[in-house]
Amino acid sequence: MTDKELIETAKKALENAYVPYSKFRVGAAILTKTGKVYTGCNVEIASFGATNCAERTAVWKAISEEGKIEIEKIAIASDDDDYIYPCGICRQVMAEFANDDMKLLCTNKAGDYREIRFGDILPNAFRSF
Incomplete structure (x- = not known):
């Protein structure tokens, strides 16, 4: 799957x-x-602490279908004019x-994108491996 196709899939989601x-x-x-x-x-609910981000929703779905997974790449889209990045909790889940x-x-909303290496946004991630 190309980067553009994955981005379009995220936009649809x-x-x-x-x-x-x-x-x-x-x-x-x-x-x-x-x-x-x-x-x-x-997905937001009135108790914001129980809200779930898009990235974690996708990861949970993948695990429920495949079991142990390895993520090759992830696209994140929003309606915002600025670029969208994963929150801290999502970064730790991705790690x-x-x-x-x-x-x-x-x-970003215009359809531009930045490719970022995961290790550059969460250096020295806490991992079991």
């Missing part, structure tokens, strides 16, 4: 975001080393299932 409070829709699409793609969107060379495709 954000259409399902449930964000009645922030109105900030996010979609994510992950490509695993097996070649499968999983999507996620953010569990990706190595430092995993590619992050961070997009």
